[in-house]
Amino acid sequence: MSQMQNVEKQLREMILGLEVGPGERLTERWIESRFGASRTPVRAALLRLETEGLVCRDGRGWTVSPINLAELEQIAVYREAVEVAALRLTCALEDRSAVDIIEAMLDSCDAGTPREEWHRVGMDFHIELARASGNEFLFRAVRDAMTRLSRARWLEVRDEAALGRAWAEHHAILEAVRAGDAAEAARRLSAHIVGSRDRLVTSLHNDRRGLRARGFAVVAA
Amino acid sequence: MSQMQNVEKQLREMILGLEVGPGERLTERWIESRFGASRTPVRAALLRLETEGLVCRDGRGWTVSPINLAELEQIAVYREAVEVAALRLTCALEDRSAVDIIEAMLDSCDAGTPREEWHRVGMDFHIELARASGNEFLFRAVRDAMTRLSRARWLEVRDEAALGRAWAEHHAILEAVRAGDAAEAARRLSAHIVGSRDRLVTSLHNDRRGLRARGFAVVAA
DNA sequence: GATACCATTTTGGGATACCAAGCCGGTATC
DNA sequence: GATACCGGCTTGGTATCCCAAAATGGTATC
Numbered sequence: 001m002s003q004m005q006n007v008e009k010q011l012r013e014m015i016l017g018l019e020v021g022p023g024e025r026l027t028e029r030w031i032e033s034r035f036g037a038s039r040t041p042v043r044a045a046l047l048r049l050e051t052e053g054l055v056c057r058d059g060r061g062w063t064v065s066p067i068n069l070a071e072l073e074q075i076a077v078y079r080e081a082v083e084v085a086a087l088r089l090t091c092a093l094e095d096r097s098a099v100d101i102i103e104a105m106l107d108s109c110d111a112g113t114p115r116e117e118w119h120r121v122g123m124d125f126h127i128e129l130a131r132a133s134g135n136e137f138l139f140r141a142v143r144d145a146m147t148r149l150s151r152a153r154w155l156e157v158r159d160e161a162a163l164g165r166a167w168a169e170h171h172a173i174l175e176a177v178r179a180g181d182a183a184e185a186a187r188r189l190s191a192h193i194v195g196s197r198d199r200l201v202t203s204l205h206n207d208r209r210g211l212r213a214r215g216f217a218v219v220a221a
Numbered sequence: 222m223s224q225m226q227n228v229e230k231q232l233r234e235m236i237l238g239l240e241v242g243p244g245e246r247l248t249e250r251w252i253e254s255r256f257g258a259s260r261t262p263v264r265a266a267l268l269r270l271e272t273e274g275l276v277c278r279d280g281r282g283w284t285v286s287p288i289n290l291a292e293l294e295q296i297a298v299y300r301e302a303v304e305v306a307a308l309r310l311t312c313a314l315e316d317r318s319a320v321d322i323i324e325a326m327l328d329s330c331d332a333g334t335p336r337e338e339w340h341r342v343g344m345d346f347h348i349e350l351a352r353a354s355g356n357e358f359l360f361r362a363v364r365d366a367m368t369r370l371s372r373a374r375w376l377e378v379r380d381e382a383a384l385g386r387a388w389a390e391h392h393a394i395l396e397a398v399r400a401g402d403a404a405e406a407a408r409r410l411s412a413h414i415v416g417s418r419d420r421l422v423t424s425l426h427n428d429r430r431g432l433r434a435r436g437f438a439v440v441a442a
Numbered sequence: 443g444a445t446a447c448c449a450t451t452t453t454g455g456g457a458t459a460c461c462a463a464g465c466c467g468g469t470a471t472c
Numbered sequence: 473g474a475t476a477c478c479g480g481c482t483t484g485g486t487a488t489c490c491c492a493a494a495a496t497g498g499t500a501t502c
Contacts, residue, residue, distance in 0.1 A: 027482085027483065027484085028483075028484065029482085029483075029484090037456085037457095038456055038457045038458075039456090039457080039458085039484090040261075040264075040455070040456050040457070040458095041455080041456070043261070043264075043265070043484090043485095044264070044268060044455095047265055047268045047269065048268065048272070051269070051272045059464090060463080060464075060483070060484055060485090061483070061484070062484090071357075074356050074357055074358050075358055077306065077310070077356055077358075077359070078303075078306075078356065078358035078359055078362070080306070081302050081303055081305075081306030081359065082299070082302055082303065082362075084302075085298065085299075085301070085302030089298070135295050135298055135299065136292075136295055137295050137296055137298075137299035137366070138298070138299055138302065141299070141303075141362065145358070248452085248453065248454085249453075249454065250452085250453075250454090258486085258487095259486055259487045259488075260454090260486095260487080260488085261485070261486055261487075262485080262486075264454090264455095280494090281453070281454060281455090281493080281494070282453070282454070282494095283454090
């Protein structure tokens with residue numbers, strides 16, 4: 001793999017994995033030495049990550065994008081629009097076998113599964129559901145939205161019960177899709193997204209002090 | 222303005238203005254000499270334009286993105302989802318004064334207005350309508366979709382009547398928004414988008430030979 | 443005449459040198 | 473002691489150089 005894609009990938013993982021905190025300043029020289037690459041691939045990576053919303057300009061200079069509660073709420077509205085549209089398309093397909101694969105993915109998580117895996121699968125559920133629609137733009141929109149939400153969802157304090165509820169909602173959505181009931185599937189998905197948003201925003205809002213203590217920038221709604 | 226933004230802006234205008242044809246190969250060195258910039262800003266511009274879908278990689282190397290009929294159809298579905306969502310938000314606002322500004326924009330076009338202006342205003346109608354929703358992500362989605370559609374819409378052979386019909390539909394949509402009738406506004410907007418798509422795709426499909434003759438790459442649906 | 447092969451050129455990817463602007467610290471003056 | 477000013481240092485922006493790989497074109501061979 002070329003150095004350019006490598007820097008981009010590694011830096012993205014560092015940001016998503018919170019190894020560099022939201023709001024932290026980034027210098028091209030630091031990234032350069034950190035990954036042993038020169039500034040050309042570093043700049044390419046930063047430009048790409050900027051379009052993904054993971055880094056942003058800070059006057060002259062770069063910052064890891066802060067967690068923005070207002071943005072999270074706007075993304076939820078956006079997600080709802082594109083995910084529901086994708087879901088309706090999927091329900092209209094003759095071949096809905098992708099649903100089985102997605103369901104298997106959900107079922108691969110059990111009590112012994114590490115938290116990161118639950119986190120990843122929880123996002124992939126939505127991403128793969130969108131991919132199944134066959135519409136590249138809806139798919140990308142959902143994938144990008146989930147990327148933007150990723151860090152916030154990771155920081156969310158979730159109890160076992162909340163996780164179980166989310167999984168039950170995921171299964172219920174798939175069930176409606178399998179039955180080809182687009183209206184019901186859309187209703188369930190919308191409710192799931194709105195519920196997720198509320199839990200996420202209140203969790204982060206309540207824990208704001210703790211997050212700030214960890215050096216994470218959280219800008220209020 | 223910095224050289225970097227300059228190259229990006231100028232190159233984007235060349236592409237959108239069809240001064241470089243869809244499917245044409247681009248070399249970094251040509252862009253460099255064309256705009257009197259060095260390769261660093263040229264690369265930054267290409268990376269940005271790639272995410273906008275205006276240029277794409279061609280193995281090693283760059284090409285101006287071809288007109289892709291399948292993509293145009295997918296974008297129409299995507300547009301419908303995000304534009305309708307934005308419209309519903311706008312209808313729910315107390316302050317819908319943006320509608321008046323948008324209407325004035327439409328009315329600024331008359332018989333003496335050059336075609337480029339009709340073209341621009343026709344896109345801005347949708348973009349500004351999305352912006353009025355206040356949701357940054359829906360707005361960006363619409364703007365990006367319109368950018369991707371821009372060249373195809375420019376190549377579309379449109380008669381006076383079709384343009385008049387589009388304007389009438391625009392006005393009808395605004396009327397419903399002003400009345401706060403979200404359901405009716407959504408219906409009209411959906412119909413408008415679907416109609417636009419059909420006219421666009423059939424027009425380009427019929428004119429495919431002519432476009433190829435002008436050296437424009439058009440990949441079929 | 444077609445084709446396979448080799449030299450040359452072109453091209454994008456990467457590295458590095460240079461510059462101007464902004465930030466920070468120190469110092470001198472009041 | 474506070475503040476204004478100055479100089480060095482850091483940083484992103486730009487230009488340029490180098491390299492490997494791929495395209496190109498010409499030639500020799502069959």
